[in-house]
Amino acid sequence: MNDFVGINLEDVADWFRQRDDFLVLTHRKPDGDTIGSAGGLVQGLRDFGKNAYILYNTEITPRYEPFLSEYWAAEDYVPKHIISVDTATTELFPVNGDVYKESIALSIDHHPTNTFFSEHTWLEPQRAACGEMIYELLINLNASVGEKVANNLYIAISTDTGCFAYTNTTADSLRIAAYLIEAGAMHNELNKTLFRTFTKSRIMLEGMIYSGLEFHFDGNVAISTISQQMLEESAATDDDTDGIAAIPGSIEDVVVGITIRESIVGEECRISLRSTEQINSADVCARFGGGGHAAAAGCTIAKPIDEAKKALLEVLGEYFP
């Protein structure tokens, strides 16, 4: 756990010991890791006798709001030191964080893409979640890890690891989660909310997606189609469609999983590709002006669903002759 870039854990702990009056920034479209890291850090610093707040994030969702409600900075709060958590670039700052772009004192992050925009950067890219780093920091500070800290850090680690199922999960992720449970994290309630509860809309939409799945090229390619009509019938919100693009790629023996989501009825589709090492998703999407990573990429095709599908199958036919 010594893969750090910039300053290391001990230096960061000293940095906090010698300072006070902190403001913590989260990233746009806040996920569990940025939320939980910010909440855990601020509560931990407060328990340690420091003054700390979080910059209000206008995109906070109802699921996470209760965990941060007591930490939002008042408009007249004058911080001395600005910190960002789980944020790789200043472009990911919320709109009201723009004013701090040039004045971040410390960036705590686990993204290998961090652009070193901060005076100090504590980066541990091997960490599954930024929340693991906050835990190590509080332990190093000899700060107490109470129930509120534990809940926030459990949210951070469990969400970024898909409840310990994603490939980023390490022995440390599990061990820290074990400590957090002993420190009072309500893991049962959190797991149920975050990982074991689905809305009726989600279940209904998944049912429609499953019924409409298509397989091509001897089962190497699976295509899932989501029309505007399906979204309306299921009354699915953005929360309900979270992670839905992973479905076709999660089917046994599928090499390329494609999700075609109608964005403008009869006119435009947004395409998500997930692939195994056999096919480069970014290459396929580049053919349609899109991009991304080898294992996951996307593009937009200005055609109705059936024609977009036909165009994709034509390109994929080159890979599966």
Next chain:
Amino acid sequence: MNDFVGINLEDVADWFRQRDDFLVLTHRKPDGDTIGSAGGLVQGLRDFGKNAYILYNTEITPRYEPFLSEYWAAEDYVPKHIISVDTATTELFPVNGDVYKESIALSIDHHPTNTFFSEHTWLEPQRAACGEMIYELLINLNASVGEKVANNLYIAISTDTGCFAYTNTTADSLRIAAYLIEAGAMHNELNKTLFRTFTKSRIMLEGMIYSGLEFHFDGNVAISTISQQMLEESAATDDDTDGIAAIPGSIEDVVVGITIRESIVGEECRISLRSTEQINSADVCARFGGGGHAAAAGCTIAKPIDEAKKALLEVLGEYFP
């Protein structure tokens, strides 16, 4: 971790130290916990210098077979001591285990419903998985925990906790899993196989289940029905239906999730209940001669699907008047 019934960990460790030539029994419809516990125990005992085999389980599925293939007892193997793992009653023995019903020397189990059918019973009902107990046993024996043991015990603990998301998950479950990863468990490959890959049959079956979901008592009770026809149409195997009983209980605001699975067309259904703390699933299932845990229980009702559903709704009507 001192909630034991019968003999305790230290006694069990001594019992193993003083004996040799073991045969381990798994339960019918073997799940990850009985498989992984048996595999981990036998490999651990072998590494410890003992002679140990597993009684062939005719219901072993292709998913788990590779993990036990080297442990199956030859037909002429003459064991001195018979052990069962993760098995609450002798009725759960596989058919070829019937001959051992009266001669089990040690039952290692975490089911509170264990009937004490064995000469010695090591029961820790607070354990999420029997696999955790096997881990503690091997540590107490000072036996090595190598890659094969680690894989088997990781399978046991991760499957019984739904990849650490179910309410039975404890800090110990996570901590032991962390040790197993460090001991060489291929958690990434296992997680992908066990929790992030679905067969076409599974996806097809889920689509049918989602379309047929019913809600009763103001949405407090969700019922999923799986007919033999659905299983045939989707060509679903036992592996494909693993964990499928959790679906209705995973829907927002549902207190009791019921899965009715037709076991004999028009004649018999197997029922699975999952519930929040508000309702004791075992109590409900006991009304039909079944049993289990407060949060998850089962029973068999010798009626066609519709009549079984009616009988269940009548009993549940007492809870939701």
